[in-house]
Amino acid sequence: MIHILQSLINNIVVLPFFVALVTALVGIMWRLPGSGRRLFFSVSASIQVILACFIIFLTHKVKILFLPVGAWKAPFGISITIDIFGSLLIGITTLLSLFAILYLFATLKKSKENPLLLPLIQFMIAGIILSFSTGDFFNLFVSFEIFLIASYGLLTLKSDESSIKNAFPYLGINVIGGTLFVLGASFVYGMYGTLNFADISAQTSHLAQDPKLILIASYLVLVFGIKAGFFPLFYWLPRSYSCLPAPVAALFAGLLTKVGIYAIIRTLTTIFPLGLVSIYSAIGYLSIFTMVVAIIISLSRSNIREILCYNLISHIGFLMAAIAIFSPISLTGGIFYMMHHMVVIASLFLISGLVIQITKTDVLKDSGNVWKHHGFVGVLFLVQALSLAGLPPFSGFWGKFLILREAIRFDQVSVAAAIILASILTLLSMIRIWFHVFLKKNDGLKMGSVPKGFKRSTTVVSILVLFSLIMGIFSNPFISASNKAMSLLLNKSRYENKVLSYEQTLKMETDSHSSHSENDAHSKDVTKKDTNHHMESNHDTHKEVKHSSKHFKLESISKKEVSNGSSVH
Amino acid sequence: MLLFSSIIIGIMFTVAIYLILENRLLPVLFGFGLLTHAANLAILTMSKNPVGKVAPIIKDGVSNYIDPLPQALILTAIVIGFGVTAFLVVLIYRIYTASGSTKISTIFNEETHI
Numbered sequence: 001m002i003h004i005l006q007s008l009i010n011n012i013v014v015l016p017f018f019v020a021l022v023t024a025l026v027g028i029m030w031r032l033p034g035s036g037r038r039l040f041f042s043v044s045a046s047i048q049v050i051l052a053c054f055i056i057f058l059t060h061k062v063k064i065l066f067l068p069v070g071a072w073k074a075p076f077g078i079s080i081t082i083d084i085f086g087s088l089l090i091g092i093t094t095l096l097s098l099f100a101i102l103y104l105f106a107t108l109k110k111s112k113e114n115p116l117l118l119p120l121i122q123f124m125i126a127g128i129i130l131s132f133s134t135g136d137f138f139n140l141f142v143s144f145e146i147f148l149i150a151s152y153g154l155l156t157l158k159s160d161e162s163s164i165k166n167a168f169p170y171l172g173i174n175v176i177g178g179t180l181f182v183l184g185a186s187f188v189y190g191m192y193g194t195l196n197f198a199d200i201s202a203q204t205s206h207l208a209q210d211p212k213l214i215l216i217a218s219y220l221v222l223v224f225g226i227k228a229g230f231f232p233l234f235y236w237l238p239r240s241y242s243c244l245p246a247p248v249a250a251l252f253a254g255l256l257t258k259v260g261i262y263a264i265i266r267t268l269t270t271i272f273p274l275g276l277v278s279i280y281s282a283i284g285y286l287s288i289f290t291m292v293v294a295i296i297i298s299l300s301r302s303n304i305r306e307i308l309c310y311n312l313i314s315h316i317g318f319l320m321a322a323i324a325i326f327s328p329i330s331l332t333g334g335i336f337y338m339m340h341h342m343v344v345i346a347s348l349f350l351i352s353g354l355v356i357q358i359t360k361t362d363v364l365k366d367s368g369n370v371w372k373h374h375g376f377v378g379v380l381f382l383v384q385a386l387s388l389a390g391l392p393p394f395s396g397f398w399g400k401f402l403i404l405r406e407a408i409r410f411d412q413v414s415v416a417a418a419i420i421l422a423s424i425l426t427l428l429s430m431i432r433i434w435f436h437v438f439l440k441k442n443d444g445l446k447m448g449s450v451p452k453g454f455k456r457s458t459t460v461v462s463i464l465v466l467f468s469l470i471m472g473i474f475s476n477p478f479i480s481a482s483n484k485a486m487s488l489l490l491n492k493s494r495y496e497n498k499v500l501s502y503e504q505t506l507k508m509e510t511d512s513h514s515s516h517s518e519n520d521a522h523s524k525d526v527t528k529k530d531t532n533h534h535m536e537s538n539h540d541t542h543k544e545v546k547h548s549s550k551h552f553k554l555e556s557i558s559k560k561e562v563s564n565g566s567s568v569h
Numbered sequence: 570m571l572l573f574s575s576i577i578i579g580i581m582f583t584v585a586i587y588l589i590l591e592n593r594l595l596p597v598l599f600g601f602g603l604l605t606h607a608a609n610l611a612i613l614t615m616s617k618n619p620v621g622k623v624a625p626i627i628k629d630g631v632s633n634y635i636d637p638l639p640q641a642l643i644l645t646a647i648v649i650g651f652g653v654t655a656f657l658v659v660l661i662y663r664i665y666t667a668s669g670s671t672k673i674s675t676i677f678n679e680e681t682h683i
Contacts, residue, residue, distance in 0.1 A: 145653075
């Protein structure tokens with residue numbers, strides 16, 4: 001009975017990816033856009049959200065879900081692995097895709113809908129979900145390519161001159177990024193003879209000072225940094241994102257850059273040994289430049305979408321700062337901030353879509369009057385803008401507070417200063433939009449009749465804003481979930497153990513569960529107390545990790561010998 | 570053998586980057602193609618020196634097989650690279666028909682604010 005239940009649970013791991021993929025394929029077959037097709041897509045997106053919620057529930061119970069595809073043993077076959085961090089991101093991804101699709105239905109006429117639009121969105125979601133749930137480098141590369149190719153399609157779907165011109169640099173940078181990634185994967189394979197995260201982790205646990213390892217890790221961080229939009233590598237992002245329709249732009253902004261950050265966090269925690277101090281400090285310097293330079297550029301831009309794009313890049317810098325400080329609390333804050341930012345930036349792009357529906361323009365100078373005629377849209381914008389800037393009752397505050405506190409605690413004065421400066425300038429750039437678009441009186445602007453579907457799309461956006469508000473006001477469960485995700489990320493032996501010695505999982509689970517559940521704080525007060533404890537025992541964690549991974553290394557070697565032996569005979 | 574192939578990979582990367590930085594679209598296209606091939610060759614090199622090794626078909630008394638995994642990886646990478654290159658060809662053709670030029674400096678001349 002337990003066995004059947006276990007196998008059922010294991011196969012649920014691939015379901016969100018699989019459902020998205022099948023939906024996309026059916027969408028391609030079902031060519032003509034219509035009500036039935038739209039219903040199918042929205043039902044499928046809701047099913048994905050439910051599945052993702054179930055997976056979040058499961059990961060909170062079992063910590064790590066693991067499926068060796070085709071029952072091939074871990075270092076050899078494809079391994080699908082979801083831990084709490086991955087499951088949280090899958091949850092947000094499916095949620096955003098549902099809201100983007102619903103918004104799309106409200107604003108886009110059926111006759112004007114491109115038959116490839118919805119399948120491509122689902123392909124992109126499938127790729128993103130796969131990249132959050134994969135357990136080896138090559139599969140990560142494949143999932144990157146799945147969502148990138150879908151995003152190329154989405155960018156050029158309109159096929160007018162400006163969109164194809166803007167797609168070209170995007171394509172170029174991503175082809176180069178993909179090639180460098182494949183090269184990095186081949187280096188990893190050449191050095192360690194494996195691509196499996198857990199196996200690399202087991203083999204490199206004692207190599208934290210190895211210059212070759214630092215080189216390959218920093219190379220991979222650079223490769224993922226291209227995707228995330230690090231400081232010198234972000235010029236392509238605003239150009240391409242700002243020519244997309246609002247819901248697609250919301251998905252791009254909310255999800256694509258975060259996959260890069262996810263991959264960096266995965267690389268520096270799960271895969272390579274903890275304590276690569278030189279890489280952290282390099283990321284720290286880059287984060288300062290990313291935060292400050294991008295937000296200053298955003299102040300010079302003159303249309304809403306581009307301002308939002310540069311804000312997006314600037315806030316990638318906050319996530320990088322969280323990685324750079326690399327303490328348990330800063331990572332908790334980073335994970336929470338990541339979830340917050342995915343929701344907030346996506347809803348801001350949707351709100352900009354609403355504004356453009358009303359005023360028919362994206363340029364700040366020509367816009368105005370919105371507050372007078374559509375006050376509710378103004379309220380939605382204000383909530384999300386203040387949340388983005390990080391004002392206390394909203395969700396942006398908690399993540400920023402944790403990261404800033406850790407920056408000050410570790411004497412990273414420049415990072416702390418950059419966080420504060422970038423937050424103030426974010427507020428300034430949001431006030432610019434607020435003044436020009438909402439408050440300003442513009443007699444030249446004709447406020448046409450409310451476009452069809454405007455009410456429905458506003459409802460969709462306001463539900464998303466409500467979710468973001470809940471994240472801010474009732475932040476306890478979200479922060480404790482991030483805390484659990486963080487402690488699982490730093491507890492490398494747990495991951496190795498789960499993946500490399502798969503049959504013993506059930507037994508191990510019960511053994512190790514009790515010892516680590518004390519780290520998982522269940523309320524914020526406890527979080528704060530606990531984090532102090534964490535702080536002091538930061539070095540101890542490293543030791544503990546090393547110690548336990550040694551223990552597991554012996555096991556994994558014997559495991560490999562057994563499987564090698566069986567393959568020869 | 571490994572030295573030889575790494576020199577070839579280096580040359581391929583150099584040529585690819587040179588081509589990508591050209592001003593015309595067609596060399597850029599070839600540059601991207603060459604870049605993916607260089608990466609594929611690098612993966613193949615990771616299966617170490619093949620001299621004196623046999624194909625991974627299990628027989629009694631043979632143990633010096635060549636590592637088959639890089640070849641499996643390369644196949645996936647080639648297919649993905651092929652798809653992306655096909656997309657790139659169509660995109661470049663579409664840019665050419667829309668703007669009537671293959672010079673990148675003239676296509677991206679005006680500062681486009683959308």
